[in-house]
Amino acid sequence: MSTDPASSTVTVRLAYGEDGLEVELPADRTTVVEPTYADAAADERAALRTALREPVAGPPLRELVRPGQTVAISMCDGTRPQPRHLMIPAVLEELDGIVDLADVVVLVATGTHRGNTEQEVRAMLGDVADQVRVVNHDARDDASLVWLGRHGRDVPVFLNRLWVEADVRITTGFVEPHFFAGFSGGPKLVAPGLAGLETVLTLHDAARIGDPRATWAVCEGNPVHDDIRAVVAAVGDVHFGLDVVLNREQRIVQAFGGSLPEMHAAARAASQRLAMQPVPALFDVVVTTNAGYPLDQNLYQAVKGMSAGMTVVRPGGTIVCAAECRDGFPDHGSYREVLASESSPEALLATIAARERTVPDQWQVQVQAKVQSHADVVVHSSYLSAPDLASAHLGHTDDVAETVLRALHDSGPDSRVCVLPEGPQTIPYVAG
Numbered sequence: 001m002s003t004d005p006a007s008s009t010v011t012v013r014l015a016y017g018e019d020g021l022e023v024e025l026p027a028d029r030t031t032v033v034e035p036t037y038a039d040a041a042a043d044e045r046a047a048l049r050t051a052l053r054e055p056v057a058g059p060p061l062r063e064l065v066r067p068g069q070t071v072a073i074s075m076c077d078g079t080r081p082q083p084r085h086l087m088i089p090a091v092l093e094e095l096d097g098i099v100d101l102a103d104v105v106v107l108v109a110t111g112t113h114r115g116n117t118e119q120e121v122r123a124m125l126g127d128v129a130d131q132v133r134v135v136n137h138d139a140r141d142d143a144s145l146v147w148l149g150r151h152g153r154d155v156p157v158f159l160n161r162l163w164v165e166a167d168v169r170i171t172t173g174f175v176e177p178h179f180f181a182g183f184s185g186g187p188k189l190v191a192p193g194l195a196g197l198e199t200v201l202t203l204h205d206a207a208r209i210g211d212p213r214a215t216w217a218v219c220e221g222n223p224v225h226d227d228i229r230a231v232v233a234a235v236g237d238v239h240f241g242l243d244v245v246l247n248r249e250q251r252i253v254q255a256f257g258g259s260l261p262e263m264h265a266a267a268r269a270a271s272q273r274l275a276m277q278p279v280p281a282l283f284d285v286v287v288t289t290n291a292g293y294p295l296d297q298n299l300y301q302a303v304k305g306m307s308a309g310m311t312v313v314r315p316g317g318t319i320v321c322a323a324e325c326r327d328g329f330p331d332h333g334s335y336r337e338v339l340a341s342e343s344s345p346e347a348l349l350a351t352i353a354a355r356e357r358t359v360p361d362q363w364q365v366q367v368q369a370k371v372q373s374h375a376d377v378v379v380h381s382s383y384l385s386a387p388d389l390a391s392a393h394l395g396h397t398d399d400v401a402e403t404v405l406r407a408l409h410d411s412g413p414d415s416r417v418c419v420l421p422e423g424p425q426t427i428p429y430v431a432g
Helices: 043-052 085-094 117-132 161-165 197-203 206-210 223-236 262-274 301-310 336-340 345-354 362-374 386-390 400-409
Strands: 002-003 009-014 021-025 030-032 071-075 105-111 133-136 147-150 153-161 168-174 238-248 250-256 276-279 283-289 311-321 376-380 415-417 427-430
Touching: 009 030, 009 283, 021 250, 021 400, 021 415, 043 147, 043 238, 043 262, 071 085, 085 105, 085 117, 085 168, 085 238, 105 161, 117 133, 147 161, 147 223, 153 161, 153 197, 153 223, 206 223, 206 345, 206 362, 238 262, 250 262, 262 276, 276 311, 283 301, 283 400, 301 311, 301 362, 301 376, 311 362, 311 400, 336 362, 345 362, 345 415, 362 376, 376 400, 400 415
Parallel strands: 030 415, 071 105, 071 168, 105 133, 168 238, 276 427, 283 311, 283 415, 311 376
Antiparallel strands: 002 009, 009 021, 147 153, 238 250
C-alpha cells in the first residue's frame, strides 16, 4: 500500500490471480485491513520436523507406526494453498525406515470438488508424486466408500475406504478462518475432505449453514463443525494431525502436530491472532478478494471473499470482489445451475429453506445468496463476463476503482470504503 500526498490517493495491491491487481482509492475515505504480518519460519522444513517430533499433544509420529502397517495421509486439493511439497515429504521422512512406501497412500481430500489431474498432482508434490501412491477421493464413487452408520445430529457417515482401512491415519492441512465451518484444517481433512456425497450434503444442509453460529472463527457450538468432529470420530482415531499457519506469501509461519483436537485448537489460536482484525464501524463499500491464486480459481471459491466483506459492510451497501476465476464458475458440478434456478437471491434462499433434501453446491449458493440479500455484490474477473455474472445475480466491473468511487458518491459525502486485500485471510469485525 502506498499514498500519494499530491493527489490524496492510496494505491492498494489486491491479491488477484498470480500477479495481483493495483487499485487507486481516495486516501481520506479508505481503510485497509490486512492480516497481522508474520515472517515465515527461518527454516520451514525444520519447523515441520519439530511439529512431528515434539507434538502439541500425544506421542511423536514415529512412535505411532510399526513395520508392516498401512498408512493413509490426507492432504488438501489444488484449490488450497497448502505447502504440500514440504508437508508430505516431511511426513514420509518420519516414516522412513519403519513403513514401506508401498504401504502408504496419499489421499487428495477433494470433498465434492473434481479430482486433480496428474499434472496438478505433480505440481503440488514435486518428485514425491513418483515415490508414493496418490489417489483422488471421489465422493460420488460408492465402491470407494465405507458406511459407518449415523453420527452427530443424524449424519449418515460414508468415508473413503482407503482411509478407514488404513492402520495409521494422518491428516495434513493448513488453518485459516472458514466462513461457515469456523476454521479450515484439522478434521476437515476427513470430512468433508474424504466423505461421501450424502455425508457432505448433510453437513452442509440449510439448517446447519443457516445457524448464526456457523460462521467465521467459531468451532465450539457451531453445528457444522460439531458434526464434522462427530463424523471424524466415527472411524476411530486420526492418529496424527499436522497443520500449518501461513502468511500472505503462503509461507509457513508455524507448524503444529499431534493428537487432532489439541493440535487443531493450538493452530486455530495462532491463526486467529493473525487473521482477526477490529474496525470501528460498518462501511458503505467493501473491496475484497479471494486471496489470489489458487484460492480465486473460480467463483464458487470466491464466495468466501464475499462473505468476509459482508462482516463489515452496512445493510444495502456495496461489496466489490476481485477474483480472477480462471476456472470459471466452474462448469463442473451444479453450482452454476443452482444459482440460475431462481430469479433473485431472496428467491434462492426461500427455495433452499423449503427443500427437504440438500442438493450439491447448495451450501455455497446459500451463503452467496445471503451476502447478496445483504448488499449489492459486484465482481471483477478476467474470465467471467457481465452476462455470466448476471446469471448468478452479480454485478460486473472492469474497473474496481471506478466502481468504488461511484458507490461512495451514491452513498453520500461521509461514506467510507474498507479494503481487504487478502480477502478471507483477514476477518474484520466491529469492535464492541
